[in-house]
Amino acid sequence: MLEYGTQIVAGMTPGKGGTSVHRVPVYDSVQEAKDAGDANASIIFVPAPFATDAAFEALDAGLKTIVIITEHIPVRDAVQVMYRAKKEGVAVIGPNTPGILTVGECKLGIMPAHVFKQGVVGLASRSGTLTYEIAAGLSARGLGQSTCIGLGGDPIVGLSFIDVLRKFERDEQTKAVALIGEIGGNFEEQAAEFIATEGYSKPVAAFVAGRTAPPGKRMGHAGAIIMGNTGTAASKIEAFKRAGVSVAEKPSDVAKLLADKLHQGF
Amino acid sequence: MRLFEYEAKQVFAKYGLPTPRGFLAKTAKEAREFASLINAPVAVKSQIPVAGRAKAGGILFVDSPAEAEKAAKQLLGSEVKGIKVLSVWVEEKIAIKKELYFSITVDRANRCYVAVASAEGGVDIEELARTSPEKIVKVLIDPVYGFRLYHARQIAKRLGYTENQMTELASIFLKHYRVAMDFDAELAEMNPLVETIDGKFMAADTRLIIDDNALFRHQEFTSRPMEEAELTPQELQAQKTGLAYVKLDGDVGIIGNGAGLVMATLDAIQLYDGRPANFLDVGGGASADMMAAALDIVLSDPNVKVVFINILGGITRCDEVANGILEAQKRVGLTKPMVIRLVGTNEEEGRRILTDAGIHVLDSMEEAAQKTVELSKSGGD
Numbered sequence: 001m002l003e004y005g006t007q008i009v010a011g012m013t014p015g016k017g018g019t020s021v022h023r024v025p026v027y028d029s030v031q032e033a034k035d036a037g038d039a040n041a042s043i044i045f046v047p048a049p050f051a052t053d054a055a056f057e058a059l060d061a062g063l064k065t066i067v068i069i070t071e072h073i074p075v076r077d078a079v080q081v082m083y084r085a086k087k088e089g090v091a092v093i094g095p096n097t098p099g100i101l102t103v104g105e106c107k108l109g110i111m112p113a114h115v116f117k118q119g120v121v122g123l124a125s126r127s128g129t130l131t132y133e134i135a136a137g138l139s140a141r142g143l144g145q146s147t148c149i150g151l152g153g154d155p156i157v158g159l160s161f162i163d164v165l166r167k168f169e170r171d172e173q174t175k176a177v178a179l180i181g182e183i184g185g186n187f188e189e190q191a192a193e194f195i196a197t198e199g200y201s202k203p204v205a206a207f208v209a210g211r212t213a214p215p216g217k218r219m220g221h222a223g224a225i226i227m228g229n230t231g232t233a234a235s236k237i238e239a240f241k242r243a244g245v246s247v248a249e250k251p252s253d254v255a256k257l258l259a260d261k262l263h264q265g266f
Numbered sequence: 267m268r269l270f271e272y273e274a275k276q277v278f279a280k281y282g283l284p285t286p287r288g289f290l291a292k293t294a295k296e297a298r299e300f301a302s303l304i305n306a307p308v309a310v311k312s313q314i315p316v317a318g319r320a321k322a323g324g325i326l327f328v329d330s331p332a333e334a335e336k337a338a339k340q341l342l343g344s345e346v347k348g349i350k351v352l353s354v355w356v357e358e359k360i361a362i363k364k365e366l367y368f369s370i371t372v373d374r375a376n377r378c379y380v381a382v383a384s385a386e387g388g389v390d391i392e393e394l395a396r397t398s399p400e401k402i403v404k405v406l407i408d409p410v411y412g413f414r415l416y417h418a419r420q421i422a423k424r425l426g427y428t429e430n431q432m433t434e435l436a437s438i439f440l441k442h443y444r445v446a447m448d449f450d451a452e453l454a455e456m457n458p459l460v461e462t463i464d465g466k467f468m469a470a471d472t473r474l475i476i477d478d479n480a481l482f483r484h485q486e487f488t489s490r491p492m493e494e495a496e497l498t499p500q501e502l503q504a505q506k507t508g509l510a511y512v513k514l515d516g517d518v519g520i521i522g523n524g525a526g527l528v529m530a531t532l533d534a535i536q537l538y539d540g541r542p543a544n545f546l547d548v549g550g551g552a553s554a555d556m557m558a559a560a561l562d563i564v565l566s567d568p569n570v571k572v573v574f575i576n577i578l579g580g581i582t583r584c585d586e587v588a589n590g591i592l593e594a595q596k597r598v599g600l601t602k603p604m605v606i607r608l609v610g611t612n613e614e615e616g617r618r619i620l621t622d623a624g625i626h627v628l629d630s631m632e633e634a635a636q637k638t639v640e641l642s643k644s645g646g647d
Contacts, residue, residue, distance in 0.1 A: 048479060048482075049482055072478075072479040073479060074450055074477050074479045074480035074483070075372055075450070075452065075477045075479070075480070076447065076450050076477070076480060077480075078377075079372075079377060079378055079379065079409045080409050080410075082377045083377070083378070083409040083410065086377075098580070110550075110580065110581055111580060112579070112580040112581075112610060112611060115610075125526070126526065127524060127525055127526020127527065127529075128524050128526065128527075128550070128580065129522075129523055129524025129526060129527035129578045129580060130524060130526030130527045130529075130530055131526070132578055132580055132610070133527055133530070133578055133631065136578075136609075153525055153526070155372060155374050156372070156374060156377050160375075180526065182525070182526050182529060183529070184374075185374040185375065186374070186375055187375070190375065207530070209526045209527075209529035209530040209533060210529040210532075210533070211532075211533045211536065212514070212529075212532040212533050212535075212536045212542055213512075213529060213532070213545075214512070214514065216316075217512045217545075218478075218510070218512075219510075219512060219525055219528070219529050219545055219547075220510040220524075220525025220526075220528060220529070220545065220547040221525040221526070222478070222479060223374070224525055224526075224529065227392075228390075228392035229392060229396075230392070233533075249537060250530075250533070250534055250537060250632055251530055251534075251631065251632075252630075252631075252632055
């Protein structure tokens with residue numbers, strides 16, 4: 001993150017206060033860390049049983065953006081964190097996310113920076129490596145990215161596709177949007193409806209992973225599960241198509257679809 | 267983690283929820299003894315941790331201990347919904363007036379828990395939600411104030427109950443909510459929750475699914491040998507090594523890193539007309555050891571004809587992956603053809619390791635998927 005140019009002003013590890021890592025001072029509490037460096041965001045890597053605490057500590061310290069990389073946080077805990085974050089107007093990215101990256105400017109996350117190129121595509125995704133796959137495909141085709149956000153692979157996450165679509169709509173750098181969904185939940189269906197009813201102004205292409213996933217089985221991510229008949233890839237793809245969103249058959253098609261749309265001078 | 271009905275019932279009973287008197291039998295003889303202890307008509311219920319047992323013939327009603335023994339003999343060792351029955355729950359048969367539905371589950375879109383109830387229980391609730399959504403009562407639960415007694419009363423009333431029955435039902439709902447929260451339930455369900463002919467209520471069937479990510483708070487459930495009954499040898503091995511693995515019915519073994527990428531890989535195989543044999547995510551930052559363990563698992567599936575390894579290194583290093591593949595080769599022998607796609611962190615080193623060992627590496631996922639399917643069609647030799 002430091003290498004990428006992110007201004008990391010402080011670290012926090014209880015018991016390590018007073019030390020430093022890569023010349024960044026480390027503190028015993030988030031409040032001390034925040035006060036010392038005037039931070040406005042926090043990124044959490046601590047193991048799942050402690051991550052909820054870390055999130056609340058960041059909320060208490062008044063940080064306005066919280067990225068939770070940690071995977072395997074219990075749903076009951078995530079519900080509490082999101083409830084409070086929403087009340088206080090705090091953006092939570094994750095849990096179980098690779099983070100957020102504004103190409104060439106700032107990275108709060110663990111993405112391999114080299115796959116991203118500066119450009120006009122805003123990317124929101126529910127998975128990590130698949131995001132890199134698709135971003136690399138976009139970059140190879142000369143379609144760079146503005147900002148890439150991993151919503152997170154858990155059933156309860158802070159941001160939905162709709163939240164991100166709204167932000168991309170207002171973002172001048174972003175001229176087109178790629179949504180990378182997967183089975184489970186209904187964020188994709190909600191996004192499709194939002195795009196159709198709001199008359200979304202920027203072209204959108206989507207990919208949905210998990211066409212071959214059987215119902216009732218967790219496909220790696222805690223949130224990637226078809227419950228009964230909700231959360232299937234078919235339902236999401238169908239919803240996107242109805243809303244006029246181009247749906248890629250395979251990851252590399254996302255770049256093709258967006259290139260076509262942008263060339264049409266959408 | 268899906269608890270068995272008998273485990274869920276024991277939990278519910280501990281919280282003061284009314285459940286029918288029952289016993290767990292592992293042999294037909296035990297079933298007979300318990301039936302005579304109950305001394306009334308009983309239900310003999312297969313203990314498998316999935317819904318829809320009754321329809322699949324997994325629940326038998328009998329009138330005598332001798333019949334209970336016969337029913338247990340029939341069920342024990344048989345397969346219900348593809349899962350081997352290792353025990354039966356012998357339970358007092360309830361005289362039912364009406365079947366209701368109640369559950370607490372997670373509402374992902376609203377980021378909270380939700381109470382779901384219906385005056386039409388004993389059915390597939392999702393089916394009901396689709397065909398007659400007006401018959402379902404849903405109450406979103408505030409994460410801070412929780413589900414209160416007045417919420418419970420409102421639901422009871424909307425199910426058509428008044429006076430004592432309303433308050434009795436409300437108290438059941440509230441206790442049920444306590445179970446759901448205390449056990450980190452992804453789903454806590456009474457289906458059916460029955461009204462008996464004398465106007466009492468009883469949780470005739472219960473389901474409790476614990477959030478796997480919260481199991482560290484529920485150590486009492488971490489070792490459950492009976493779960494082995496529902497897992498394939500590959501799934502068991504994956505569980506032991508901490509790999510995310512799902513068995514499918516095709517012949518193309520798949521290993522990748524990252525849940526989304528692996529799902530997309532399965533989809534690509536199918537797009538090119540192949541049939542995935544499994545989902546296997548080695549996760550982020552997989553070591554050579556993890557990679558070797560993953561290959562062990564996939565190669566041990568007799569249906570697998572060809573293996574496709576799709577790695578896009580971020581925090582996963584390609585050289586570690588390459589070493590893992592060679593390690594597996596040494597350990598188990600690469601008995602089946604492999605197609606490897608390897609890009610990302612330390613890509614050159616990873617490629618060199620494999621190319622030196624005579625293993626060909628591709629860099630397009632889709633090209634590799636196509637090649638894999640071709641190999642699977644040619645019999646994999």
